[in-house]
Amino acid sequence: MSIEDKNFEQAVESFRGQMSGRVEERVLMKRYTTFRIGGLCELMVFPKETSELMSVIEYCEKHGLPWRVIGRGSNLLVIDEGLNEVVINVQEGLNRFEQRAEELVWAEAGIKLNRLVKLCSDIGLAGIEFCAGIPGTLGGALRMNAGAEGKEISDLVNWIEFYRYPEGRFIRKRQELRFEYRELHLNPKEVILSAELKLVKDKPENIRERIKRNLKHRRETQPVAYPSAGSVFKNPPGGYAGKLIEELGLKGMRIGDAQISELHGNFIINRGRAKAKEVLELIKIIQERVQREKGINLELEIELWEKR
Numbered sequence: 001m002s003i004e005d006k007n008f009e010q011a012v013e014s015f016r017g018q019m020s021g022r023v024e025e026r027v028l029m030k031r032y033t034t035f036r037i038g039g040l041c042e043l044m045v046f047p048k049e050t051s052e053l054m055s056v057i058e059y060c061e062k063h064g065l066p067w068r069v070i071g072r073g074s075n076l077l078v079i080d081e082g083l084n085e086v087v088i089n090v091q092e093g094l095n096r097f098e099q100r101a102e103e104l105v106w107a108e109a110g111i112k113l114n115r116l117v118k119l120c121s122d123i124g125l126a127g128i129e130f131c132a133g134i135p136g137t138l139g140g141a142l143r144m145n146a147g148a149e150g151k152e153i154s155d156l157v158n159w160i161e162f163y164r165y166p167e168g169r170f171i172r173k174r175q176e177l178r179f180e181y182r183e184l185h186l187n188p189k190e191v192i193l194s195a196e197l198k199l200v201k202d203k204p205e206n207i208r209e210r211i212k213r214n215l216k217h218r219r220e221t222q223p224v225a226y227p228s229a230g231s232v233f234k235n236p237p238g239g240y241a242g243k244l245i246e247e248l249g250l251k252g253m254r255i256g257d258a259q260i261s262e263l264h265g266n267f268i269i270n271r272g273r274a275k276a277k278e279v280l281e282l283i284k285i286i287q288e289r290v291q292r293e294k295g296i297n298l299e300l301e302i303e304l305w306e307k308r
């Protein structure tokens, strides 16, 4: 038994002793990514409360165990060889929601965006409809500065609460946060616990109408019937990655079960048993062709999770 195996075994015992949430060993990451791709991870924990999340991180930090946080895994490509670390899954707990003032809501990081959009529309609060159909959590959306239709989640943020070991919990106001296109700059040890969002009043029926329109538009323009991780590349300044890929005739290209969507050039879909390796081969082909023929460097929007 290696030192690492022993460390993980001790961690399992400790987490099971102190958490009410699930603790699972040797979990297939493909079960927790929307791409349905990813090898085994040593340990996945599902904290039910912020206090459990914090004690897991504290344990990992004190015992030198690497860890990461996952929401709904909808922006991730996890390698086939898997991960040698503790993955902290916030999507089953940490999903409380409150209306804090007439136009202010607060929600925990694990809440699903679709649920958040619905809860807001039910109380007549608008502005977050562009998130309808984005299959992530609030925490993941903040970390990625998720956006659609020219809007970004950063537009709504009043403040975000974080946890970092050993400092503890702290709040950063909007003006202290560094948001960019599809990114919130964070120290890798900082975890988003919750956020307060500023919305605007509108009639629930108007909001629902916009949500319906947005979802219809997604169904018409994105390959929602297949597993994917959304847009693979960030749009380059002044252009669209999907359009460049289409212009090069790459739509429909397939390696194994990974295929560049015929509907949207910036999506790679999993047609069954796609491997991360196949997706990475397609990514390489796209990047090389776009660089060679258009002189543009396409940057990844999806995050690649490899062994560290």
Ligand SMILES: Cc1cc2nc3c(=O)[nH]c(=O)nc-3n(C[C@H](O)[C@H](O)[C@H](O)COP(=O)(O)OP(=O)(O)OC[C@H]3O[C@@H](n4cnc5c(N)ncnc54)[C@H](O)[C@@H]3O)c2cc1C
Residues within 6 Å of the ligand: 034, 068, 069, 070, 071, 072, 073, 074, 075, 076, 090, 109, 110, 133, 134, 135, 136, 137, 138, 139, 140, 141, 142, 143, 144, 145, 146, 147, 148, 190, 191, 192, 193, 222, 224, 228, 229, 230, 231, 303
């Ligand atoms: C069909 C489809 C459509 C999509 N459409 C869009 C779109 O229109 N616009 C868009 O922007 N994106 C889109 N995406 C991508 C993705 O859904 C978003 O980026 C989403 O916000 C990611 O949330 P998540 O919970 O799945 O994060 P994950 O994929 O689980 O994680 C993404 C990153 O966030 C970090 N993270 C997650 N939770 C926390 C936390 N609590 N604290 C700190 N870090 C955290 C993770 O460690 C990781 O680095 C789409 C994806 C799919 C599959």
